[in-house]
Amino acid sequence: MPERKIGICPQTELTCTFRKDTRACRELDFEYCKDFAVITGSANKPLAQEIAYILDAIIPTATNMFPDGETNVKIPESVRGKNVYIIQSGQPNPNDRVIETALMVDAADRASAKEITVIFSYFPYSRKDRKDESRVPISAAVMAKTLKNCGAKRILTIDLHAEQEQGFVDGPWDNLYSSYVLIPKIKEYVDNSVVVASPDAGGVPRVNFYAKMLRTTDIAVVPKIRNPQEGNVATSLGVLGNVKDRNVLLVDDIIDSAGTLVKAAVKLKTAGARSIIVAAPHALFSGKALENIANSPIEKILTTNSIEQKEKVLENPLVEVVSIAPLITSAICRVQSARSLDQLIIDTNGKNH
Incomplete structure (x- = not known):
């Protein structure tokens, strides 16, 4: 198949040609196909390549670096009147x-884009939310306001x-949830007899949601205290809930140094847990995280490619x-065709709509 311009099929000049083995091909209505473009920054090119494969599209990287280290942004094709x-x-x-993201938004806005949606697979500074x-500062608020002030119409995280x-x-x-892709994978490792646990109150x-998706009523919590003067250092206090002789799914949103997870896993194992696996959408694996995990009772980490690994x-x-x-990809198609994103939420039976 010939290469197509971003958002336009080169065969018909009207509609995208999707691969038949994807969900996306049935979700984008004909009349919306011509007026959108997808571009990517430099942070996670493999993810952008996967999205391009599903869309059967070319998603160009719009950034590079000047010799002095400053970011250079240029959108390679016209986006006038298009949703970007x-x-x-x-x-x-x-x-x-x-x-880099602020400059891409500004470039698209100055290029007369109709509407700009910023899709952050991992939103920076999100842990500074208060x-x-x-x-x-409230860093997450500064981030969001920067995107809006530069011209973003919608944020998707x-x-x-x-x-x-x-x-x-x-x-x-x-805000979408990686449970859309994680729940089916989790079910390959656990059944509805699992105890779903959180490493903090x-x-x-989040634990209640995963328990509902996995059709279990058993949950546990490993509360912790964190000294803000010591950065990421946290102390686990114990286990609330019965995990003795049970398989445990430990759920968190971000794995950084893995200190919190490892301490929680040790507490759960001490309390009698038979096995422990972890599900977390964002994995930074900072510092000695992998070493910490290898020396812990954790048997498996299930995460996503929201961050290039x-x-x-x-x-x-x-x-x-x-x-x-x-x-x-499904989110792009649904936003583009003015369809609800509710259909991307997993129902109570753990099935994708």
């Missing part, structure tokens, strides 16, 4: 990703650290990476 979708991840090097001590961040700006902000709503992660037998490309 910008795919980006907030890691690695979040400060670079922030300015003023938890004196003289500190995957598993925000705190859903109230959607209220930081006026206008549409859609704040994750209880290094070879040492992809080759690690304890880690399995599930792609969110089908989720993002």
